Amino acid sequence: MSSRPRISVLMPVYNAEQYLAEALGSILAQDGADFECIVVDDGSTDGSAGILEDFASHDDRLIIISRPNTGIVGALNDGLEQCSGYYLARMDADDVACPQRLARQAAFLDTHPEHVGVGCWVDYLDPEGEHIWTWKMDADSSHIEQRLLEGDIGGLVHPAMMLRLTDVQAVGGYRPECEYVEDYDLFLRLLDRGSFTVIEECLLGYRQHPASINATRDRDNRVAIKNRILAITRQERGLPPKTLSVTPVRTEETILRWVSLALLDNNWHSARKNTRRLLRTAPFTTAPWRALWRLAGAGIGKLRTRVGKSLHNNVAVS
Known part of the structure; x- marks a missing residue:
């Protein structure tokens, strides 16, 4: 591996022992990609730390940051500080990356300087890891931007994204006040630096989980924060106000x-x-x-x- 890896994979972990080995294994088995994998253990209380230590002892591309629990935004920003690649690839601790994911996305960004980030189609997986459905989202950059400005995530699945690290750093990374919708907030701010698209190929297994009481409470917070972000962004762009409603989960x-x-x-x-x-x-x-x-x-x-x-x-x- 060169002194500066081409790609930094950023994976936050919190009590993910059930799926962590599969997620890590899928990243470390990537074909044709020069990368480091920054894993932030956000104060896990299960067996996640032991799994991370075991993997790190066998692969020096894996860099572990262990810290007290602060939540996803703090974990992501602490991980960002350690990333040294040209590209930033997000990954969650319960998802599964296809072997060509990193190479395909990096090759795309190499040849499309107008794009600040690229996602991909994703396979929805149930909690047991079995296929449910393939989300084949629209790859048109103008449609993605329009949907983002309407309050929709635009088909950009956060753990399936690869972004230009310098652009993420330039807009200040993730904002603590936007927890629950930190990905949506980041994408909106990155629109000022370039466009988004998705590779029309399934490169990630995206694990789904049933809703919970916490998910319902978080949904209220997400919509409130998203409405504040959306109001500011639309006002800056001269667009009429738009308010999103809360749908119970x-x-x-x-x-x-x-x-x-x-x-x-x-x-x-x-x-x-x-x-x-x-x-x-x-x-x-x-x-x-x-x-x-x-x-x-x-x-x-x-x-x-x-x-x-x-x-x-x-x-x-x-």
């Missing part, structure tokens, strides 16, 4: 959405699996029965398609 609605997304991909295994999950975890809500109804409707639609194709083939043969 419930565990059963999250899992029901997984069923719907799986059906969009014709992923019947995942749709059935998460319908069973609903029947186990939320049997006294309407969600399991709505999932069953969607399964039945999709099944009827699939049967009609098969019958239609069969009739068409029979007519063509006769």
Whole structure:
């Protein structure tokens, strides 16, 4: 590895022992990429520290920062101070990077100086790591900017992003007052330095988790902070005010959405699996029965398609 690596991977960790080894392994197994991996252990109380020490003892590309818990923004900024690469690749401790991720994204930024960052398509994974759906987001830079200015993340999945480190440093990194939406805030500020796009290839397994009471509370905070950021940004750009509303987050609605997304991909295994999950975890809500109804409707639609194709083939043969 050269004295200055081409890429700095930044991974915050907090009580991630269940998934950490897989996430680290996927980064350290990258093909054709010169990188360092800065991992910030944000005061984990589970077995994460031991896993990190074991990996670091076998691979000197891994740099561990251990510190008391302060939250995601503090961890990210402490990690940024240690990053020395030309490009900054974000990674979460429960996701899985495809072997070509870093090389593909760095090669893109090498040849597209107008872009400040690049994401990619992502595979939604359930908590057990099984595929739910592939999010094939729009790669058009103007559409991404428009969505960001409307309060949408624009298809930019934070742990799937590679950014130019000098630009991230120039805008001041992550802002503590924007915790919960630190990625959205960073992307808005980076718009002044360049555009965003995504590589139309799935390069990250993006693990999903059911909503919780904390997630519902955090959602209120996220929307309030996002509205403040959005108001300032739109005013600076001469755009009319826009206010986002709070949508309650419930565990059963999250899992029901997984069923719907799986059906969009014709992923019947995942749709059935998460319908069973609903029947186990939320049997006294309407969600399991709505999932069953969607399964039945999709099944009827699939049967009609098969019958239609069969009739068409029979007519063509006769």
